Amino acid sequence: MKITLKVWRQKNNQDKGRFATYPIEDVSTDMSFLEMFDVLNESLVKKGEDPIAFDHDCREGICGMCSMYINGRPHGPLQTTTCQLHMRSFKDGETITVEPWRASSFPVIKDLVVDRTSFERIQQAGGFVSVNTGGVPDANEIPIPKRIADVASIQQRVLDVEHVWPPARMLQLCYL
Amino acid sequence: MNLDSKIPDGPLAEKWTKHKFNMKLVNPANKRKYEVIVVGTGLAGASAAASLAELGYNVKAFCFQDSPRRAHSIAAQGGINAAKNYQNDGDSVFRLFYDTIKGGDYRSREANVYRLAEVSVNIIDQCVAQGVPFAREYGGLLDNRSFGGAQVSRTFYARGQTGQQLLLGAYSALxxxxxxxKVKMYTRSEMLDLVLVGGKARGIITRDLITGKIESHSGHAVLLCTGGYGNVFFLSTNAKGSNVTAAWRAHKKGAYFANPCFTQIHPTCIPVSGSHQSKLTLMSESLRNDGRVWVPKTAIKGLKAKDAVSIPEADRDYFLERKYPSFGNLVPRDVASRNAKYMCDEGRGVGSGLAVFLDFADAIKRDGKKTIEAKYGNLFDMYQQITGDNPYEMPMMIYPAVHYTMGGLWVDYNLMTSVPGLYALGEANFSDHGANRLGASALMQGLADGYFVIPYTLGDYLATMPYEKVSTDRPEFKEAIEAVNNRISKLLSTRGKKTVDEFHRELGLLMWDYCGMSRTEEGLKKAKSRIQELRKEFWENVNVLGGGNELNMELEKAGRVADFMELGELMVDDALNRPESCGGHFREESQTPEGEAKRMDDEYSFVAGWEYTGDGKPENLIKEPLIFENVKLTQRSYK
Structure with missing residues (x-):
């Protein structure tokens, strides 16, 4: 399939930034959204143009490193991470707009990469458990009802992986 | 130099207790006078940094991601083993020790593995106290499952996200x-060199990945908790950023690299879909409990999953069930992987030709769709998300992928490398898994090293060290900075014709074809000369755009790929040097009549430690003999 990408380019946090347009041919529907970016970046390097900076790491939907606003939604049209979004979710000939997270607490570092250390500051302000290593009771001396353990694990996933930020709160309500 | 493992004397079960008593202590009031550098903040790094800071040491911790909680430990699905025997099914510390030694095909140290099994029970207590939401029974007690062919249920798990939950616990402590x-955290910082002063590890050089600034950090000891090197294969289940650079830089400064050819290949991954493929996704091997693996009896080119449904039973070859009637689809990871490869080599692979079917039709017929959905629903959804195929209606396609590296920096019983003051923890070291790692043992090892081993053993070393800090103005730091800067300028000034990824893909393919699931002398020799050519070409023809004083992800990748190329050659040398088969290292020349890995215990029962001797020079092999006093060495059979 063919698509047109409209991507936010910004050299650094001082730069004003602008949209750049890249027509891409031969996009396979089996590509992940990030693989489509890989292919585009390869072609940019070949042409001597700066590749687009974007955050990513595990590429299996768990680490929370990937971001991107895709067509006005965080992580695009599916309720998933950008790394788990595939090109089959788009139409042939579509123009796709990609922006960095748009929030003043996440200043842009470069292109689609933003600074998310505000999350660290929240955790370090007291969002941790005060248990030292060693000297703890046997694990089965702290029984926890299954129902609570199950809810906690779902909640933690939603809260801790800010994949779905900002709809995290909304999703959490759905689960509860 | 000799490789002194420093294993304490005495009976196996008493070694660690005795050693803990014999080690020197640092007075609580003096701990604050020491500074410890921790590189990497996954399970091993985060748990070590937090535990050492709790003791009173000052810690500087580094990770290349934007937060410690991105580390790839987060992606571990299955679970974590511990010899709790909560299920009353006959588990014990000795049984977990025995299973791990046997599973590693007798290429790991008895004393290290026993200690791992011993502290495994403390890990679960620790994590529960932190609030890790492990799966529970209705009565509120912890649930366990049997995992990876173990005959007891000793695996603790938190849905399919055990690694994530454990990492969040360690991250919380951090x-x-x-x-x-007590911990100064440096995110988006990459270690690019190790600094030795007076022969001891006293600091590191890092690059701030946002500003490009090269910085020096000094300390009294350096801990590398930097994970494995699976990305040498380009395609693996590792995160894209996982790399060997910190460990490799340390290797070039004198740390021996042990058993680099021991890599693990996982059988149930989603196959490659095209040349754009950037990584491979693993699906839990629990799928093989109910799924049946097959290919058509006669090759059908480009067979799609949706067309497989109409292939009659008589025309299907359930090759694992045929070849291994008693274990069937549940043979160990390496056996399952290798047989899938053989089918594809014969031309009977499906899809692109590099895949086999994993079929749930019989299980659904037998247990109903609801039961299968309850067991594997999340995996089926993930598969459908990635491939677009619905595994309830047609078979999945799977193919093996590189998953874990058992090799790593050589360490002694105290986790110290051959460089005094330099330690390696977790997947970055070689010590506990021998030639093959059992499922649910990686998380156990990372946390054992970080929470319960290093807090003791590091004190024994620091107690001998003066309090004085070394200044980063010393010539050793200046020289290291200069070397780092020169390398960066070289990468940026080459402006050749090939991209970093093109080199990485080529290297990966060579490693996969010749140093992957099965290896031959001929293939390895071919790989060696081609890697050398590729390395040469890399430094003449790589194209890295942009500058050094900015966020430059191509530059980051280029530095990592350059190190992977050197490591790749060492892996090939190590594989050539070991003509026996053991665990994940299958040399076609050495197999039993049944086609199983055949060890040569008389000649190859040793750890291969490699010493760097200079750029382009062959590395020196130093052997650490493995002595087995508590287990009897046996040959695996799964017929």
């Missing part, structure tokens, strides 16, 4: 120490 001011 955050507490950051808030206390």
């Amino acid at each position: 955050n507490r120490q950051i808030a206390n001011g």
